[in-house]
Amino acid sequence: MTRLAGIDIPSDKRVEIALTYIYGIGRKTSQQILNALEISFHAKSKELTAEQVNQIQKYITDKLKIEGDLRREINSHIQRLVSISCYRGIRHREGLPVRGQKSRNKGGKRREKRRKRAN
Numbered sequence: 001m002t003r004l005a006g007i008d009i010p011s012d013k014r015v016e017i018a019l020t021y022i023y024g025i026g027r028k029t030s031q032q033i034l035n036a037l038e039i040s041f042h043a044k045s046k047e048l049t050a051e052q053v054n055q056i057q058k059y060i061t062d063k064l065k066i067e068g069d070l071r072r073e074i075n076s077h078i079q080r081l082v083s084i085s086c087y088r089g090i091r092h093r094e095g096l097p098v099r100g101q102k103s104r105n106k107g108g109k110r111r112e113k114r115r116k117r118a119n
Helices: 015-021 027-037 050-063 067-083 087-094 108-118
Strands: 002-004 007-009
Touching: 002 050, 007 015, 015 027, 027 050, 067 087
Parallel strands: none
Antiparallel strands: 002 007
């Protein structure tokens, strides 16, 4: 297994897919990385040379926010919404659907969490 950004990426998968195991990198971002570094999409991650792995690692650390940093940033945005008590912040605090979904009959997952917390 190759290790990138503190994550073990599977060696039997194509590089394009293997990069998506890193939180914050999806298919489109992995394609952009591989295009920028001129690495084949179809190569397996075990076929990468040490130089290519280092290039990918450098690109990710220099240009992207991933894993813990990204999670912290998202969490701080949510905490800001909660602290200013805007509509979205209140919905986050109450554990209800945030993005306009109906919650009278649906939204069972979010409402279920809310009921458990109330007891």
